[in-house]
Structures are given as C-alpha cells and as structure tokens.
Amino acid sequence: MKVVALLGAAFAVAVLAAPATQAAQVQQHCPAGALVLPADATTRAAHAALASAASDYRGLNTKGATVLSAKRATAAGPRGAQVAHECGATARARTVVVELHFPKMAPSASLSEGTVDVSRFRNGFRVWAVVH
Numbered sequence: 001m002k003v004v005a006l007l008g009a010a011f012a013v014a015v016l017a018a019p020a021t022q023a024a025q026v027q028q029h030c031p032a033g034a035l036v037l038p039a040d041a042t043t044r045a046a047h048a049a050l051a052s053a054a055s056d057y058r059g060l061n062t063k064g065a066t067v068l069s070a071k072r073a074t075a076a077g078p079r080g081a082q083v084a085h086e087c088g089a090t091a092r093a094r095t096v097v098v099e100l101h102f103p104k105m106a107p108s109a110s111l112s113e114g115t116v117d118v119s120r121f122r123n124g125f126r127v128w129a130v131v132h
Contacts, residue, residue: 030087031128034094034119037072041125045096045118046070048125053100056130057114061104068099073117079131083117095119097131 038044046067053062073080076097084092096118105112117129 029128030091031095031117031119031121033121034091034128035121037094037096037120041096041120042070042072044120044125046098048118049098049100049116049127052116052127053102053114056116056127057102060102060111062100062102064103066101066103068101068113070096070098073097079115079117082131091119095128 049070050065050067053065071080073083073092073095076083079097080092080095083095083097087095098116098118100114100116102112102114113132114130115132116127117131118125118127120126
C-alpha cells in the first residue's frame with residue numbers, strides 16, 4: 001500500500017512540474033536588437049503575449065487567456081527591476097512586462113498565472129522571456 005501511495009505522489013509531482021518545465025524552455029536571454037518602444041507599446045505587447053501564450057506555455061490550457069496587466073518595465077516594479085538587473089537599463093527601457101491569466105487552469109494560483117517580457121523587434125513585438 002505504501003509503495004502505491006508513493007508512486008501516486010511522485011506521479012502527481014511529475015505531472016504538476018511538467019508545464020513549468022516546458023514554459024522554462026522559451027528563450028530567456030536578453031533582448032538583443034530590441035527597438036525603442038512606441039506610444040502604444042503596452043497594447044501591442046499584450047496582443048503579442050496572448051498570441052504566443054499557447055506556444056510559450058505548452059502543456060497548460062491557455063484557452064480564454066486574458067491580460068491582467070501590461071506595463072513598461074520601467075514602471076513594472078520588481079519584474080521591471082529584474083529586467084534591468086539581468087539585462088541592463090537599455091533592455092528595461094525597451095521591454096513591456098505582461099501578466100497573463102489562464103482561467104482554465106484555476107483554481108491553481110501558480111498554473112493560472114503567467115508573466116512574460118515582450119519587446120519590439122524588426123519583425124514586430126515578441127515574447128523574449130517567460131518569467132513565470
């Protein structure tokens with residue numbers, strides 16, 4: 001009986017850990033080539049984050065995803081400071097931090113929320129880091 005319980009617990013841990021591991025596979029390096037943000041950057045970054053949510057968060061049900069907030073990294077508190085710390089002031093000035101909500105993953109607070117860093121590149125706005 002104890003072996004079955006242990007195997008069940010190990011399986012549950014593996015299943016719950018899989019989506020986070022898959023999300024971490026998205027590029028998470030500094031945004032080389034990021035361009036200056038235009039006035040409508042937060043709106044465009046939010047659209048880019050929603051458009052790429054399914055591929056950025058493989059293994060999670062992102063259907064019905066919504067944007068909780070989209071802020072320039074210079075005004076995004078600790079998440080914006082993280083961009084500056086890891087990539088410098090220029091990257092921070094050229095990044096939008098987008099917080100997402102995945103209602104199909106509720107009630108899990110961890111799995112139902114995501115945070116991505118988005119910048120503008122020559123080919124448009126693109127997620128360059130999955131932070132959470």
